[in-house]
Amino acid sequence: MSTTRTGTLKGTGTVPATGPRTRSRTRLVALGRAELTLLWRNRTAMYTALLLPVGMVWATRSVVPTHDLREAGLTRNAQTMSGGIGVILLLVVYYNLVTAYVARREELVLKRLRTGEPSDLEILAGTALPAAAVALAQCTALIATGALLLDLPAPRRPELLVAGVLLGVLLLAALAAVSTVFTRSVEVAQLTTLPLFMVSLIGSGLFVPVELLPGWAHDLCRLLPVTPVTDLVRFGWLGGAGAGEILRTLGLAVAWTALAVFAVRRWFRWEPRR
């Protein structure tokens, strides 16, 4: 390549944009690809996304008391694996995206992208693509492992399982964007993601089935954001829920997602505070 610094200006003439505009899909792929490269180069993020979920799921397995589970009509493996999907969503989608959004915001990447053609939604979605893909792959692997190695049934109602996982990805991506509002730097993300993480671990059936909690706590925990997602996953995988309960759970999951999306639109910051 001949490199005259500041070479000639080929075709610099002002051309009114006549050609077709870039398509939404092209932009999403471009953003997602860049983000995947960044994920790949970030050791901490890779560790959180790939190894931590496996370790966590394994750890839960040894924590859950078997006799209690029998009362709730679950085996240890069934609880671990269905709760494991919640763990994956929290670590891979939620935690990972809080750090990714905050990092891009603080580096002014989000602001710079907003001067270009991608819409706000495309910027957030494109950034979320790799995390969502990794999470979906892990969920698939988890379900396959359960069915092939741990004597769990194949999903009874796959459509509910899929709905639960997809709504979960959407909800936790939106919650991640909301959490950036009170996360000033990547370092404090470990702290600001803790509340949702702990509350979900205990109250949304990741460790212990919600059914085993005392009455009032049970009623309260049903309303937590991640509970309907883990419920849907369990209904879809293990079956045993009536139509009314399914509808109620779906409604709650959609309501939480809508609320989170509203909060993003209302409070999300595209650039660092000065």
Add this chain to the structure above:
Amino acid sequence: MDTYSGDTHEKVIDVAGLRRRYDGQFEAVRGVTFTVARGELFALLGTNGAGKTSTVEVLEGLARPSGGQVRVLGHDPYRERARVRPRMGVMLQEGGFPSDLTVAETARMWAGCTTGARPVGEALEMVGLGTRHKVRVKQLSGGERRRLDLSMALLGRPEVLFLDEPTTGLDAEGRHETQQLVRELRDRGTTVLLTTHYLEEAEGLADRLAIMRGGRIVATGTPAEVTAARPARIHFTLPEGVTPDRLPLSVPSAADGRRIEVRTERLQEDLLELLTWARDRDVQLLGLDARHASLEEAFMDIAKGDAR
């Protein structure tokens, strides 16, 4: 070639009574009005905090004005983003690329989001980054990062270009090259809105300029017009034994020891009077220097004058 054959008097940027208030409190822009015609290079000057960037961000469609009207290429840049964006290029005051991507990866990402993007290699070569494809953004020098930013702003062959301090952080050579590039773009019909701290840059590049202070435009016109209203200066040092009170000038002069500064709006007349006096009395005027006000001097007077 593909020079746009439209109405050259078309207002590409049209700002009327623009106001911008932050979170219902500080008002950074307080009623700004100006237009930029197609193919024109317009510079916005002012000290830090004068409201330049706050103004430009509204034009770029990043923020909603809290008052007044803004049109870019005939559209509202905030509400009609999707229509305006493919035709404009933006370079923010600061950064905006992930530090762990390489130059080429950054350009590829940006190209995927840009209508009619030039080939990545060509875009990088334009700004002298042709040999830096595989370098991570975080390893680039400050100047190289600015040039990458400029290259991304030019990627879609924009009709309108917003450059917020494009040469800040560049060395003299880089600054010169960027200025040359901007001049070429302007010559080929690109409309440019530029903010800068370097006044000689504005003087050399801008067709017209405006100086902002406290959120308002306090002077506007061609560089010549803005400086014309300012007094010219004569500097010299008197030899020993000649005291300032023997000077003939009707214009007030300021003395600092034997060093004299005269500010005048009648440069030629006063200079003639001074030189005649010096010849008649055989006085040597040491380091004699007479000049029109530079944009820098005009700027100092206008922009730093009594604030608000």
